[in-house]
Amino acid sequence: MKLQGTMEVSQDGILEVAGHNLVDIAEEYGTPLYILDEKEIRDNCRAYREAFEKWYPNSETLYASKAFLSVAMARIIDQEGLGLDVVSGGELHVALEADFPVEKIYFHGNNKTPDEIEMALDAGIKSFVVDNQYELELLNQLAGKHGVVQDILLRVTPGIEAHTHSYIQTGQTDSKFGVGVQNGLALETIKQVKELKNVKLVGLHCHIGSQIFKLKSFAKAIEVMMDFVEEVKEETGLVMEELNLGGGIGIPYTEDEEKPSIDQYAEIVTKTIKETCESLDMPLPKIINEPGRSIVGTAGSTIYRVGSVKQIPNIRKYVAVDGGMPDNIRPALYDAEYEACVVNKADQELEETVTITGKCCESGDILIKDIKLPHIEPGDILLTSCTGAYGYAMSSNYNGVTRPGVLLLSENNIDWIVKPESKQDLISNDVLPERLK
Numbered sequence: 001m002k003l004q005g006t007m008e009v010s011q012d013g014i015l016e017v018a019g020h021n022l023v024d025i026a027e028e029y030g031t032p033l034y035i036l037d038e039k040e041i042r043d044n045c046r047a048y049r050e051a052f053e054k055w056y057p058n059s060e061t062l063y064a065s066k067a068f069l070s071v072a073m074a075r076i077i078d079q080e081g082l083g084l085d086v087v088s089g090g091e092l093h094v095a096l097e098a099d100f101p102v103e104k105i106y107f108h109g110n111n112k113t114p115d116e117i118e119m120a121l122d123a124g125i126k127s128f129v130v131d132n133q134y135e136l137e138l139l140n141q142l143a144g145k146h147g148v149v150q151d152i153l154l155r156v157t158p159g160i161e162a163h164t165h166s167y168i169q170t171g172q173t174d175s176k177f178g179v180g181v182q183n184g185l186a187l188e189t190i191k192q193v194k195e196l197k198n199v200k201l202v203g204l205h206c207h208i209g210s211q212i213f214k215l216k217s218f219a220k221a222i223e224v225m226m227d228f229v230e231e232v233k234e235e236t237g238l239v240m241e242e243l244n245l246g247g248g249i250g251i252p253y254t255e256d257e258e259k260p261s262i263d264q265y266a267e268i269v270t271k272t273i274k275e276t277c278e279s280l281d282m283p284l285p286k287i288i289n290e291p292g293r294s295i296v297g298t299a300g301s302t303i304y305r306v307g308s309v310k311q312i313p314n315i316r317k318y319v320a321v322d323g324g325m326p327d328n329i330r331p332a333l334y335d336a337e338y339e340a341c342v343v344n345k346a347d348q349e350l351e352e353t354v355t356i357t358g359k360c361c362e363s364g365d366i367l368i369k370d371i372k373l374p375h376i377e378p379g380d381i382l383l384t385s386c387t388g389a390y391g392y393a394m395s396s397n398y399n400g401v402t403r404p405g406v407l408l409l410s411e412n413n414i415d416w417i418v419k420p421e422s423k424q425d426l427i428s429n430d431v432l433p434e435r436l437k
């Protein structure tokens with residue numbers, strides 16, 4: 001089995017990342033533990049920037065913070081020249097703490113609160129991606145209060161069902177996100193914008209979903225979007241200068257998944273835009289893309305220590321690790337599949353089929369069902385690959401489990417970028433009223 005991600009096997013049969021022996025890392029930093037390969041993050045950022053620069057004259061890549069954000073991650077993203085997509089006051093706060101340039105921050109979300117909107121207006125971010133008519137009115141009112149005319153993009157649904165898990169499809173008309181192109185709501189909203197004094201519509205946004213491999217789905221969305229840009233111009237006289245295409249391509253979590261390269265993605269997307277603009281005789285818009293998973297997903301892994309091992313005669317061998325659904329909810333939520341490796345037996349034959357479970361009181365707390373591994377025993381170190389995106393970001397304290405820390409690895413450095421939580425952290429917001437003392 002070829003493990004996805006950036007791991008290598010050392011001469012002693014131990015798994016390494018960025019030249020660091022992961023058994024030593026587990027001993028020194030403890031388990032469970034998220035590790036991130038800094039070079040892979042930087043390489044992926046560059047791959048997006050370079051691919052779009054190569055194929056298109058005017059583009060910007062933002063990193064979708066929701067995949068994984070910390071102050072250090074925001075610094076890396078800035079150093080690599082990407083902008084940032086945030087979806088909450090919390091993500092914006094992290095970005096501001098990292099001194100992320102506000103002129104490169106875009107604010108998403110289908111229910112931004114007045115407080116969040118005011119926080120972003122105060123900070124002076126570049127743009128809001130407005131989701132609906134209620135938000136439009138609210139933003140216009142608050143921008144007026146702040147004495148600014150705020151640039152916005154409008155999020156629209158092109159009516160496309162992308163080939164991915166239904167929970168992460170977002171381009172269909174029946175969606176909690178955006179306003180529909182096909183049912184006329186998008187055009188109605190744009191007409192409404194024309195009447196407002198404190199917002200300026202500079203473009204459109206669409207995001208058809210996440211973990212998508214089929215480039216045709218992106219091309220289809222662009223065709224619908226460009227036809228709509230034309231319709232907007234005819235109906236309202238407004239020229240959409242920016243087109244934000246949402247998240248990036250999927251990543252292969254398992255060996256049998258084959259993904260198009262970032263370059264192929266950029267080529268198809270930009271070619272479709274150029275061809276459509278030519279056939280409609282329209283100027284090329286600025287294009288924005290906002291990948292998350294394909295920037296940080298393959299850079300991350302999770303290291304666990306194996307505890308109980310239970311053979312149910314003639315049925316299954318359960319191998320329990322010291323983490324589980326609190327650090328990776330994706331298998332339980334989306335039936336997501338992962339691959340794993342026994343770090344200290346990385347060169348050994350795959351001789352038994354086991355099921356990797358977490359330590360939570362949930363039968364659904366299964367990380368990997370029926371995976372072939374070397375003979376596995378309590379004390380072994382297990383790594384699940386490609387957990388960099390939506391792993392830590394979606395983690396919880398369920399069952400009173402503390403969140404693992406995030407360790408950033410590069411050739412010459414090993415740094416905590418998020419410390420592991422302590423048990424005391426679990427009660428840091430608890431209050432004991434006088435009457436219960």
Ligand SMILES: Cc1ncc(COP(=O)(O)O)c(C=O)c1O
Binds near residue numbers: 210
């Ligand atoms: C609006 C928006 N932009 C960007 C992303 C990032 O997507 P991905 O991680 O698939 O690149 C998402 C997540 O699905 C999203 O909802």
Ligand SMILES: N[C@@H](CCCC[NH3+])C(=O)O
Binds near residue numbers: 066170210330389390
């Ligand atoms: N959290 C999702 C993707 C993000 C969806 C955001 N629109 C996942 O783990 O696959």
